[in-house]
């Protein structure tokens with residue numbers, strides 16, 4: 716089924732526009748059928764990204780485009796979704812870099828989501844992290860501000876149903892989420908309904924660490940097998956600039 720979809724090269728090529736960076740021929744996903752690798756921010760982003768609220772694309776890191784989800788003002792919320800939908804009944808992997816900065820300390824953090832609400836989805840500000848209220852979603856939050864339900868001001872969590880007051884799993888981050896850029900990798904194994912989240916400091920020689928290893932059905936959480944993936948972030952009475960860049964998606968096309 717996946718192979719046959721991939722084989723319809725002409726249709727896929729036109730659907731992908733310029734976001735397609737190349738065919739991913741190796742890696743663990745290849746054993747489960749060919750996957751496609753694309754970078755929603757870096758090329759043709761006006762078509763490959765849906766931006767909402769305070770989110771915008773800038774190019775502050777040299778030639779690399781950056782999604783600026785919040786710009787450091789109060790009570791902001793922004794979201795950015797890949798317009799290329801992802802088959803949430805299949806395995807995929809995505810990695811990105813985040814830089815949460817410009818506050819002392821800053822709030823509130825960013826979240827990666829798989830969701831079925833659509834490319835205009837945007838939730839509440841502050842502790843809502845820009846996803847509160849997006850009911851058809853599974854969120855992985857990188858939370859830098861301790862609200863009442865939170866274990867700390869430097870934690871990760873898996874959250875279902877757009878309710879950041881209730882964590883399905885939490886982990887203290889092994890690196891500071893605020894202040895310095897970091898890389899995160901999210902890997903979903905659809906057969907085992909397993910979600911793994913890794914983080915790594917961008918400091919030379921730093922190693923990647925597995926922080927979340929959770930059973931969760933993304934298609935069920937998103938309420939659809941054909942969903943959107945992307946990011947939300949928010950500020951409140953405390954603020955930050957919250958940027959996402961170098962975002963790569965390896966996924967079978969839906």
Ligand SMILES: [Ca+2]
Pocket residue numbers: 823842858859860861862865
């Ligand atoms: Ca929080």
